[in-house]
Amino acid sequence: MASRTDAPTRREQILKEAARLFAERGFHGVGVDEIGAAVGISGPGLYRHFPGKDAMLAELLVGISGQLLTGARRRLAEADGATGASAVLDSLIEGHIDFALDDRPLITLHDRELDRLRDSDRKLVRQLQRQYVELWVEVVREVYPALTEPAARSAVHSVFGLLNSTPHLGRAGTLPSRGVTAELLHRMARGAFAAAEPGGAGD
Amino acid sequence: MASRTDAPTRREQILKEAARLFAERGFHGVGVDEIGAAVGISGPGLYRHFPGKDAMLAELLVGISGQLLTGARRRLAEADGATGASAVLDSLIEGHIDFALDDRPLITLHDRELDRLRDSDRKLVRQLQRQYVELWVEVVREVYPALTEPAARSAVHSVFGLLNSTPHLGRAGTLPSRGVTAELLHRMARGAFAAAEPGGAGD
DNA sequence: CCTCCAGGTTAACGACCGCTAACCTCGCTG
DNA sequence: CAGCGAGGTTAGCGGTCGTTAACCTGGAGG
Numbered sequence: 001m002a003s004r005t006d007a008p009t010r011r012e013q014i015l016k017e018a019a020r021l022f023a024e025r026g027f028h029g030v031g032v033d034e035i036g037a038a039v040g041i042s043g044p045g046l047y048r049h050f051p052g053k054d055a056m057l058a059e060l061l062v063g064i065s066g067q068l069l070t071g072a073r074r075r076l077a078e079a080d081g082a083t084g085a086s087a088v089l090d091s092l093i094e095g096h097i098d099f100a101l102d103d104r105p106l107i108t109l110h111d112r113e114l115d116r117l118r119d120s121d122r123k124l125v126r127q128l129q130r131q132y133v134e135l136w137v138e139v140v141r142e143v144y145p146a147l148t149e150p151a152a153r154s155a156v157h158s159v160f161g162l163l164n165s166t167p168h169l170g171r172a173g174t175l176p177s178r179g180v181t182a183e184l185l186h187r188m189a190r191g192a193f194a195a196a197e198p199g200g201a202g203d
Numbered sequence: 204m205a206s207r208t209d210a211p212t213r214r215e216q217i218l219k220e221a222a223r224l225f226a227e228r229g230f231h232g233v234g235v236d237e238i239g240a241a242v243g244i245s246g247p248g249l250y251r252h253f254p255g256k257d258a259m260l261a262e263l264l265v266g267i268s269g270q271l272l273t274g275a276r277r278r279l280a281e282a283d284g285a286t287g288a289s290a291v292l293d294s295l296i297e298g299h300i301d302f303a304l305d306d307r308p309l310i311t312l313h314d315r316e317l318d319r320l321r322d323s324d325r326k327l328v329r330q331l332q333r334q335y336v337e338l339w340v341e342v343v344r345e346v347y348p349a350l351t352e353p354a355a356r357s358a359v360h361s362v363f364g365l366l367n368s369t370p371h372l373g374r375a376g377t378l379p380s381r382g383v384t385a386e387l388l389h390r391m392a393r394g395a396f397a398a399a400e401p402g403g404a405g406d
Numbered sequence: 407c408c409t410c411c412a413g414g415t416t417a418a419c420g421a422c423c424g425c426t427a428a429c430c431t432c433g434c435t436g
Numbered sequence: 437c438a439g440c441g442a443g444g445t446t447a448g449c450g451g452t453c454g455t456t457a458a459c460c461t462g463g464a465g466g
């Protein structure tokens with residue numbers, strides 16, 4: 001939380017590099033020596049900042065889930081009663097896309113290494129994720145009332161899959177451009193939701 | 204290929220269980236002893252069937268990519284000039300959905316453990332995947348001519364993300380039902396493609 | 407100036423893991 | 437029935453990895 005303006009670097013450096021490495025080679029595929037080397041220190045020096053390798057992954061995953069949920073709640077509150085549900089959904093989609101484009105390693109970890117956590121941490125992360133999903137489901141059902149609740153939940157998960165596909169889009173900066181990609185993803189997400197309705201604009 | 208009618212051989216049993224375990228806990232998170240235990244033999248007995256743990260993953264990934272590509276080519280050929288491009292796209296979507304619903308562990312491995320392969324195997328898998336994507340891109344561009352080629356490719360990757368979200372839908376058989384889920388995914392995929400077009404039915 | 411602590415270092419331990427070696431035991435087949 | 441190969445078994449080696457132990461160092465505070 002105390003990270004946006006200040007720069008108490010080491011810990012955050014470590015987390016950032018660990019996230020990148022975990023996303024690239026998997027949690028079990030990365031050694032602590034590599035993480036250390038990535039931030040200029042070597043090996044067990046990491047244990048001055050974290051009690052263990054597991055703790056790094058836990059902090060990353062809890063942080064991601066929390067950030068997503070917090071951001072979504074903020075967007076929901078900002079719009080409040082004024083703007084329509086459709087605008088809120090657009091805001092949620094925009095926020096998720098920003099995250100997926102900004103922090104690709106994190107979005108990768110988010111649905112890939114969850115099972116490597118201790119039981120307590122995993123439960124916490126899943127709870128945060130569930131709240132995030134439920135928040136989306138409510139908004140989606142308001143915009144598309146023909147959707148049953150299970151259908152809406154499935155649709156939300158599927159759209160997450162669509163939005164989280166950013167790591168597969170371009171190995172390096174091969175994307176057309178950030179703005180264009182974001183717009184494309186946004187349109188597709190809306191189109192997917194719209195088509196999820198039984199009487200929608202499917203075919 | 205010699206597996207549909209005959210009883211599953213040891214080799215196929217091993218591959219199936221290995222796929223499940225790799226998907227659940229990651230390639231590096233599963234030991235050969237666990238794979239052996241899952242098929243009733245124990246430990247190094249696996250080496251009577253495979254030269255090593257890497258070889259199992261390689262065979263799985265090559266097999267998946269090949270099956271997907273072969274199936275797509277068959278569907279493209281079956282439709283030939285008779286049916287329209289839109290029907291071919293529907294057929295491709297249907298095939299991918301069947302795969303994603305049938306073999307969830309495989310679809311998970313497919314975009315998760317690719318980097319754990321030896322260079323030669325990884326190149327082969329990537330080549331198969333690229334051909335599969337390009338096949339989709341051509342069909343999609345025929346159905347939605349307003350899409351530029353990069354946009355179509357991004358859209359295809361994103362729809363794969365959407366369709367491959369099946370593992371997140373229900374931990375067990377909590378899905379509404381296979382048919383309903385398949386239909387929902389199909390409509391969403393079509394809706395996403397349609398909305399990808401610049402002047403599409405976005406909002 | 408002495409102290410102390412945050413933040414490093416290297417050495418090494420213990421566990422685990424992939425794989426090999428050596429051996430066993432069926433069910434064929436000549 | 438002898439022989440043998442397919443398909444197992446257990447024991448154990450070598451390497452890697454997470455973690456701990458013991459030690460070092462520079463800068464802030466009394």
